[in-house]
Every structure is written in structure tokens, then in C-alpha cells.
Amino acid sequence: MNYQKKKRNKQDRCNICGKMSDLTWDHVPPKSCYNSGSIKYNQLFEGIPSDKYEGIFQSGIRFRSLCEYCNNNLLGANYDIEFLKFTSQVSQIIQSPIVLPQTLYFECNINKIARAVCGHLIAAKNEYLDAPMFNELRNFVCDEMALPPSNRKLLFRIYPHSTVVINQGFTIKNVLSREKLGNYPLGVCSIISCYPTAYVLCDDGGNSGLRDLFEFCTTNITDIVKFPIDIKSCFYSNTSIFRHFLWPCNIGDDNYSVDLMLGGNETILGIQKRGFHQ
Numbered sequence: 001m002n003y004q005k006k007k008r009n010k011q012d013r014c015n016i017c018g019k020m021s022d023l024t025w026d027h028v029p030p031k032s033c034y035n036s037g038s039i040k041y042n043q044l045f046e047g048i049p050s051d052k053y054e055g056i057f058q059s060g061i062r063f064r065s066l067c068e069y070c071n072n073n074l075l076g077a078n079y080d081i082e083f084l085k086f087t088s089q090v091s092q093i094i095q096s097p098i099v100l101p102q103t104l105y106f107e108c109n110i111n112k113i114a115r116a117v118c119g120h121l122i123a124a125k126n127e128y129l130d131a132p133m134f135n136e137l138r139n140f141v142c143d144e145m146a147l148p149p150s151n152r153k154l155l156f157r158i159y160p161h162s163t164v165v166i167n168q169g170f171t172i173k174n175v176l177s178r179e180k181l182g183n184y185p186l187g188v189c190s191i192i193s194c195y196p197t198a199y200v201l202c203d204d205g206g207n208s209g210l211r212d213l214f215e216f217c218t219t220n221i222t223d224i225v226k227f228p229i230d231i232k233s234c235f236y237s238n239t240s241i242f243r244h245f246l247w248p249c250n251i252g253d254d255n256y257s258v259d260l261m262l263g264g265n266e267t268i269l270g271i272q273k274r275g276f277h278q
């Protein structure tokens, strides 16, 4: 599926608030998260885009899916500001030449950061999806006093890779080998991974060893919390082996891959021009 060619009426329901509007383009992830230049992209099963790639986003990966208010006011001038502060701090950690303690505490507005991630996840679809999971997320994003859906987690990890991975509504399983480590989230999952952070929305974190952003959310949108950043979250838990850049969608034979992924037919695997570690 080519995202840029797939038609969507210019006037349609906004993916977040649901109102009929002239739709505007939302960058996923936000433009200032190294998502403004040309990005080659493929679908997940076609591999990393190189000479043979399906398409190119000329000015960042973006979706015409939000009304102007949700795009520029709710996300752009509000939640994204906190998201960008957070990601620039994580970027400093990755580039720091100093040996850092395993856990660093960032004072940040997790309520807004979690809403930015959820808002962009909802925006990264070419249709308004009237499904319970999306409606719960919409309610959380639009209502500043709402808590996140209680049956969902939003896992966080440091992502020192140059790829962008967006995959919505997939389930993964190890069905062939019982010896595998089961180091993956459970239930219906969606991911946004883009330097310097990656997020997995899932039913349960399983044995992934990753911190859940939703756990730190409160009913006061202005609350600042001390969020523990686990420096080793870029590794598989209790190892010094880098999580695969596609994790948890890395299908393969080794102990850290999964055997099977269901769904996930709307995927984007982009490669940024910047020369970060792949």
C-alpha cells in the first residue's frame, strides 16, 4: 500500500476529535523529531529501504488525518512541546560521552508526553477508525483530566537507530520454539519507533522489562513527575544485547526474535537521511 497515493477525501472526520473538517497533514513522529527531510520508506516485510524502496516522503512521514485544531493546537502547540523536550533530553543521553548511571530521573510532563504519542498513533491511519481501542485513546487525548485506558500499557525504550518504524494493530507470538525468551509485549500492539525514543502500546508488557508511561499519568495535566529513564532499555532485559531496531516485530530464529506476527498490514519502515546508528 502506498500511503501517499492512497486517496482520502480532503474533507473527512478528524482521526482524533471525529469532527468533519478540512484535514491537515500531521507529521508522525513530530517534524522536529528528525522527521522533516526526505525519507524513503517500505512496508515492514520489504525490508530496510535502500535502492529498492516503495516510496518516498519528501518532507517527513505524514498523514492527512487531523483537523487544524487537533494538529496545531492540541498536539503541535501543546503536547508536542513536552514530547520534544523529553526526546531532546534522551538524545543528549545517547550522545553523552560520559558513563551514566543505569537509571536517570527526568522531571517531565508524562501526561502530555503520553498524549502526544497516543495522538500521533491515532493520526497515523488513513481513516477514522471507530473501534473501542481507538475511542479509548481518543478520550484520553482529548480529555485533559482522563487517565489512560486501564487495560493498556505504553512501554518506553531508548531507540538509538536511524530507522522509523510505525506498525499498528499487530499481535506477536512464539509458536515454534518454547526455548525462546518471550521478551515481547502481549495482546494487540502498535508501535512508533524513531530516534531517540520508541513506544509500544500493548495490553501487557510481558517480560520485556520496559517502563510503562501510563503508570505515571495523573488526572492533573500540569503535573510534573520524575520519570525513571532506564539507560539499558535499548538492550534486551538483563543483557547487553541491543534490541533489534524492529523490536518487537523482528521475526526470526534467534532467541530474541518472534516466530509469528499477525496483522500489521499497515506498516511503514522508513530510513532517515541522518547518519545515526542503524
Ligand SMILES: [Zn+2]
Pocket: 014, 015, 016, 017, 018, 019, 066, 067, 068, 069, 070, 071
Ligand atoms: Zn480534530
